Amino acid sequence: MLIESDNDLKGISLASEVVALTLKKMRDHCKPGMSTKEIDDYGKKLLSEKGARSAPKLTYNFPGCTCISINNEVAHGVPSASKILKEGDLINIDVSAELNGYWSDNGGSFVLGNDSNGHSHLVKTSKEILRLAIDMISDKVKIADVGRAMHNAAKKSGYTVIKNLTGHGIGKSLHEHPKEIANYGVLFDRRRFKKGYVVAIETFISTKSNYTKTAEDNWTLTGDKGGFTAQHEHTIIITEGKPQILTLQNGIWD
Numbered sequence: 001m002l003i004e005s006d007n008d009l010k011g012i013s014l015a016s017e018v019v020a021l022t023l024k025k026m027r028d029h030c031k032p033g034m035s036t037k038e039i040d041d042y043g044k045k046l047l048s049e050k051g052a053r054s055a056p057k058l059t060y061n062f063p064g065c066t067c068i069s070i071n072n073e074v075a076h077g078v079p080s081a082s083k084i085l086k087e088g089d090l091i092n093i094d095v096s097a098e099l100n101g102y103w104s105d106n107g108g109s110f111v112l113g114n115d116s117n118g119h120s121h122l123v124k125t126s127k128e129i130l131r132l133a134i135d136m137i138s139d140k141v142k143i144a145d146v147g148r149a150m151h152n153a154a155k156k157s158g159y160t161v162i163k164n165l166t167g168h169g170i171g172k173s174l175h176e177h178p179k180e181i182a183n184y185g186v187l188f189d190r191r192r193f194k195k196g197y198v199v200a201i202e203t204f205i206s207t208k209s210n211y212t213k214t215a216e217d218n219w220t221l222t223g224d225k226g227g228f229t230a231q232h233e234h235t236i237i238i239t240e241g242k243p244q245i246l247t248l249q250n251g252i253w254d
Helices: 006-029 036-049 055-060 120-136 143-156
Strands: 067-070 073-075 090-099 102-111 167-169 176-181 198-202 212-214 221-223 232-237
Touching (some): 006 036, 006 102, 006 232, 036 067, 036 090, 055 090, 073 090, 102 120, 102 198, 120 143, 120 232
Antiparallel strands (some): 067 073, 073 221, 090 102, 102 232, 167 198
């Protein structure tokens, strides 16, 4: 979406505030012994209280309000009463929603409680790479250059990137132009970021995999070579200088 009026700015800012605070509260709500459905139900309640509607439900009829992925699940994890959170789990919550005709998206991976399984470095690296990418983005910067920097940073830390999951434009729908803002430098991609556009920038940093495969539930994505993946995502407005981060209140960098 291109910001064309004060109403656009107010609308996307409010939608972003709602998804950001919902993500933060859901993350803080997670405790060992809870099911991912309990967490999703809490997120649904938070969004509903603000008049917001689940974006994956509206767009894809996803069987949940939010996506909650655990351990070896990369993305699009389906909330379930049978998935019980445990101390040390690697958890990803992705919250996207529509409010008054405006859409926003954010997500974050975290370790529940004590890091008994050694996921903290992966999570920290994903956060740092998201910050690196956002700090690079401004009007006329090449999309491929940002992706290449993300990929190089992941490799330097001993990780891979998931290549078939990408960031995207957003605003009046969940996925808009520019589409496929990748975690790596796509050859022959000459597109540039443009001032005033709203985009969701996200990392998919993995210990082993480069692509995803779809589980038997036809929703949940896992890595093609196994391992674990961390994702972090902000919705931003591109400017001539540093981007305006609309979902900063989610606290994923805290």
